[in-house]
Ligand SMILES: Nc1nc2c(ncn2[C@@H]2O[C@H](COP(=O)(O)OP(=O)(O)OP(=O)(O)O)[C@@H](O)[C@H]2O)c(=O)[nH]1
C-alpha cells in the first residue's frame with residue numbers, strides 16, 4: 001500500500017499559502033497616497049508597502065466574498081427541549097468605517113430565542129464577521145447581523161448589542177479616546193416584551 005506523507009507528522013514545516021497578486025493600478029493608488037501624505041514611495045522601507053497595504057485591505061474586506069446567511073444553513077433540532085435564550089457574549093470584532101476607512105474595534109453580544117432548532121454557536125460569530133469585514137457604519141452592521149439571524153433561523157426573538165470604538169474619532173478629527181458607541185437591535189419578543197428585553201440585556205451584562 002502506498003504510504004501517505006503527512007508533513008505535520010514528520011515535523012516538516014508547512015508553507016504559508018501563496019500571496020494574491022496585486023494589480024498595478026491598485027499598487028499605484030497606494031503609492032499616490034504615500035506621496036500625498038508626504039513620503040517617498042520609492043525609498044527602501046516603502047518599496048513593498050503598496051502590495052502589503054492592498055493585501056491587508058483584501059483581508060479587512062473579505063466579508064464581501066461571503067454570503068453571511070450561508071453560515072446559518074446547518075441547524076440542529078435535537079436540543080432536549082431547550083427553549084431559553086441562547087447568547088454569545090462579548091464577541092470581539094474589527095471593522096472599518098465607510099466614511100474614513102478607519103478601524104472600528106469592538107465587541108458584540110448576539111442572542112436569540114430559538115423556535116424548534118438552534119445553530120452551531122460559532123456561526124453567530126461567523127455571521128458577525130461576514131458583515132464586519134466590509135466598509136460599515138455601526139448602525140448598519142448591527143441591523144444586518146440581527147436581520148440575518150431573524151431571517152435565517154426564524155426564531156422567537158433576536159437581540160444584538162454592539163459596543164465599539166471608532167479610530168476616526170479617537171486617532172483623528174475630534175480625538176476623543178475612550179469613547180464607545182453602543183447600538184442595538186431588538187426583534188420579535190425582545191422588541192415587543194419588556195421583560196424579555198430586560199432579561200436578555202441583563203444576560204449581556206447591561
Ligand atoms: N453614525 C455613525 N457615524 C459614524 C460611524 N463611523 C464614523 N462616523 C461619523 O461619520 C461622520 C462623517 O462626518 P463628516 O463631517 O462627513 O466627516 P469629517 O469632516 O471627517 O467629520 P469629523 O470626524 O467630525 O472630523 C463623523 O461624524 C464620524 O464620527 C458610524 O459607524 N456610525
Ligand SMILES: [Zn+2]
Pocket residue numbers: 097098099100101102166168169
Ligand atoms: Zn470614520
